[in-house]
Amino acid sequence: MRYIFILLFLYTALFSAETSSRKGKELDKYEVSEIEDVEAKKGMQKWLNRDFGLKPHKVNYILPYAYREGVYKSYVPTDEYRNIEAELQVSLKLYLGTGLFGLNESYYLAYSHQAFWQIYSDSSPFRETNYNPEGFVEFPILDKDSLLNMKSIKFGLAHTSNGQGSNTNVVYANPADNPGNRSRSLNYMYSEFAFQHDTLLTEFTLISPFPGTADDLDNPDIMDYLGYTSVKLNYFTAKHMFTLMGRGNFTTGYGAVESTYSYPLIDDAYFFMKIFSGYGESLIDYDNYITKFSLGFSFSR
Known part of the structure; x- marks a missing residue:
């Protein structure tokens, strides 16, 4: 199947x-x-x-081949995950309106859904699924002489989770049967600053958890691994597009880098390649270091 x-x-x-x-x-x-x-x-x-009115938000892709070094941690004794799987992402945004404050700003709602599918294993389970609803407002920078050629500033509120319930208080007759808490979540605010230099587009993002949620019992140290800042470079040359993202926490030294390459095959379909190395590839593995190579197709950039 x-x-x-x-x-x-x-x-x-x-x-x-x-x-x-x-x-x-x-x-x-x-x-x-x-x-x-x-x-x-x-x-x-x-x-x-x-x-x-739905438009692409983040990249929409299906990657039938995604290989990582090492093995995935299993939270259920009966699960034996392979280090090769498929990866899918659907990410859409809805435009709500413009100019509530007369600054030509635009308002959006967005939703991203990322799934890690053990398609090459028996019964083909979904190893992890992450959900990311958000709302944001984007202010254009109309001054062409702005600092570093800034193009826009975005402010957003977001939630991300893997949809798993907490089993912290569940009592097992045999403690060895306890799979551990699989629930992961984070409520956060972010600011994104976009710059342009010819065909190089740069996005600098600052992230902050909602007050009082950083010590969530599901993942109290998640920001130690995800970090509070990220920089993404998007470079276009001819039909090719390259991206390079880096994020991290300067205090702990943890973080991640991700690079992608895409090339148009036909209308609205692209060859897509991704390399990830670091922490936070998925929420369930936010504190596990993963190096992964993925190959497939995308339907937006």
């Missing part, structure tokens, strides 16, 4: 361009232009176009 899924994905990726080119012809079979009810006409056209 898992191999059928991969084949279906490849088929979808290869023929999406053809489907896109036929989209206009498919809409021709519906008569919309002659409808007199203006609001009904507008609603029908939006439905036909499948246009509901």
Whole structure:
């Protein structure tokens, strides 16, 4: 079954361009232009176009091959995870409006869903799934002579968790059967500063947990490993795009680096490669050092 899924994905990726080119012809079979009810006409056209305002937020990808050095920690004795798996991410944002304070600022809601799928193991379980809803406002910098050519400032509120319940107070007849607490979560605020120098785009981010939540019993030391700052470089040359992200905690010395490469194959489909090394690759493994190479396709950059 898992191999059928991969084949279906490849088929979808290869023929999406053809489907896109036929989209206009498919809409021709519906008569919309002659409808007199203006609001009904507008609603029908939006439905036909499948246009509901959702746009890519972070990268949307499916990586059928993701290999790491070493083995994943198992929190249940019966789980034996392989060091090769598939990785998926869906990340979308919804535009809410502009200019509440007259500063041409834009408001958004966003949601990102990242899954780590042991597709090459028996029963193919999802080893870990992370959920990340957020809301943010982005202020454009209209002054072309701004410091370091700054383009925008973003302020956001976010939550991230792996959806697992806490079993801290569960009593086991045999203590060896206790899988440990799998719940991971973090509520945080962030500020992001964006800069542009020709085809190099730089994002500098400051992160702060909500007051009173940094010592959450699920993961009280998570900021020691994730850190409070990150820098991401996005570089374009011809059809190629390269990214390099670094984040960390200067006090503890823990952090991570991640590099990606993408190249367009057809409309809205890209070859995508990712290398990660450090802490926080997923919430369940936030305090485990992981080096991982992933290969597949993305549907946004």
